[in-house]
Amino acid sequence: MTTVPDLYRQRAEAGLLTPDAAQEDALPELERIRAALDSPPRRGLFRRAPEPPKGLYLWGGVGRGKSMLMDLFVETLTVPARRVHFHAFMQEIQSEIHRLRQQGRDDPIAPVAASVADSVRVLAFDEMQLTDIADAMIVGRLFEQLFARGCVVVTTSNRVPDDLYKDGLNRQLFLPFIDLIKERLVVHQLASDRDYRQDRLTGAQVYFTPDGPETRRAIDAIWKDLTGGQEEALTLTVKGRALELARYHNGVARTRFYDLCGRALGPADYLALADAVRVLIIEDIPRLSRRNFNEARRFVTLVDALYEARVRLIASAADTPESLYVEGPGTFEFERTASRLREMMAEGWGERT
Incomplete structure (x- = not known):
């Protein structure tokens, strides 16, 4: 078993990364999630599956090492995970929603979320940001479904959650998603001075x-x-x-x-x-x-x-x-x-x- 701090230290000793105090401060949050997901399930016919751990919203300026930390985290996981850019993920979701609507499905978000949750335990997003109103209008319901099905979300962003979709059209309809992020993810700032x-x-x-x-x-x-x-x-x-x-x-x-x-x-x-x-x-x-x-x-x-x-x-x-x-x-x-x-x-x- 390799922990996230162990892998970070190994890469630093090999000269593959430069140790950074702000990055090191984020390691316990990533390790918390890895360790919870790696814990063996309790045995017993009537025992409920454990609650999934809270995810992580890692935000900070560009070039601070957020994506590198995400890569280390995913590398240590022993459960099915998908590492994907947030834009690309939402493009896939929109395409699948369009396909199901063409088949006559009035509310395709639930089956789309089920398909995602059946394939992975962890969604690791790079650069969460929303500029498209179509994404903004579905993202809240989509992620409610993903969380309800036990998905754990870890994401990086250049923006604090309250600034997501800032000044966007009909932003008031998007605000519940920000509340959901704060409820289901630990918000951690990577406040390194170096780019x-x-x-x-x-x-x-x-x-x-x-x-x-x-x-x-x-x-x-x-x-x-x-x-x-x-x-x-x-x-x-x-x-x-x-x-x-x-x-x-x-x-x-x-x-x-x-x-x-x-x-x-x-x-x-x-x-x-x-x-x-x-x-x-x-x-x-x-x-x-x-x-x-x-x-x-x-x-x-x-x-x-x-x-x-x-x-x-x-x-x-x-x-x-x-x-x-x-x-x-x-x-x-x-x-x-x-x-x-x-x-x-x-x-x-x-x-x-």
């Missing part, structure tokens, strides 16, 4: 030009360092449309210019993207002109969204920011985009106060 994701990028080159094999190797190395070589797809639902990021892990996404700017995407898509990721790697930014003006216009909108959300940007491009768009309508406006790109290249730019 370990930023630490990895300290002093590192983040804008590469020109494109070529050497640039691709350099970005591959950054990607591997930030994600540990792991990746999965992340699907964001924006106004009923699906925006898929094929390569994503732990708040870091990697994509190509034309996947974001060569498609008919708009401000809402880029705002949702900026809200969902903390580091974005964009490859193969071409020289822009009146010939590909629509792509240039979308790129301006994308950079504005990333800049306002203070998303860390890593990019490979055909030229320097000032030389990307020198001919065509809007060249004067693009000067602001070039300036913002320069500012986003500065060391420590993405750090949040």
Whole structure:
């Protein structure tokens, strides 16, 4: 049996993580859940199954190690568990609800929750946040069903529970879910002063030009360092449309210019993207002109969204920011985009106060 503190200590001794007091303060909460789930059931024909332990809502600033602690926790479990990004989980739930409604089910939430609870004891969510009204309107009833069926939820978030779905449409209908979170999960702040994701990028080159094999190797190395070589797809639902990021892990996404700017995407898509990721790697930014003006216009909108959300940007491009768009309508406006790109290249730019 390996406990969560044991595994944390082993990784620290092997130099795979840097000991952090705030992270160590969270270990007893994760170990409490692991130990309760690992306890053998009481024997006897009429003995009731033990109550599941309270889950955990681990929140704090970006890059503080929340996802790493989640990975350690899941690794120590001996019961069926699923580790999944919250956005991806809710996308699956919405798809299954839609399928059952097409079959004539008036209230499909109960069978959907039953299917989830039959497959896992623990749901480990990364980055719980809600921006979609469709998710917000079902999440309370869904999680009531999951808790009633004995599921234990452990989740990370960048927000305190009271700030979930803040300023969202019909938020008053969502408030009971916040109360449910506080009732069924221990809320613990990971109050580390260090942003370990930023630490990895300290002093590192983040804008590469020109494109070529050497640039691709350099970005591959950054990607591997930030994600540990792991990746999965992340699907964001924006106004009923699906925006898929094929390569994503732990708040870091990697994509190509034309996947974001060569498609008919708009401000809402880029705002949702900026809200969902903390580091974005964009490859193969071409020289822009009146010939590909629509792509240039979308790129301006994308950079504005990333800049306002203070998303860390890593990019490979055909030229320097000032030389990307020198001919065509809007060249004067693009000067602001070039300036913002320069500012986003500065060391420590993405750090949040």
